[in-house]
Amino acid sequence: MASSCADDTDPTQPAAALPDSVNSVKQYFPVLDYMRGEVRMVDSFATAIRQYVTVNGRTDSGFITPDQFRNIMQEYLSADLSKENFERYYMESSFFDEGTQTSTFTYSTKNDELEVHRVDVLVQGTETYDKVSSIYLEKFSANDDSSVIKKVLLRNGASVVINSEVTKGNAAPVVRQEKLVWNDFE
Secondary structure, eight states, X not given: OGGGOTTOOOTTSOGGGSOTTTSOOOOOOOHHHHHHHHHHXXXXXXXXXEEEXXXXXXXXXXXXXXXXXXXXXXXXXXXXXXXXXHHXXXXXXXXXXXXXXXXXXXXXXXXXTOSEEEEEXXXXXXXXXOEEEEXXXXXXXXXXXXXXXXXXXXXXXXXXXXXXXXXXXXXXXXXXXXXXXXXXXX
């Protein structure tokens, strides 16, 4: 009688042998690979990278080299976002906006040991939904007397904006925005 029940799964089977409905593999967006690709693209094709830095309401601007850009972005190419860590420590939720025809995939973690706490991937509505518009990430670090919150918005093929808030002791936070633009046409 027990053998006639097709829905029962043999508990002695290894997890890899179980059907997909029981053993679902996470298929997360490869955030780290995508961001590395954007940095390589800027390194290869950008003829000029404009930098705007705003601190406490005052903005300075200038140009930076691809090497300087790569050094700035290195901080956000975190091992937290490696495929193994991403799939192990982050949960995915998604939302489709009918009005803008965009999908947002949000990855978040409750692991306080990781600096990257949240990643949003915004995908444009095309027939195949495969055009990434932007990647947003939030990074948090703290020690005994200070904390740093960084929010990064990488616009596909165009720019990156890095907002940071540094708090030391009981002092007012220092707010800084850095915008790097390599393509005004996207």
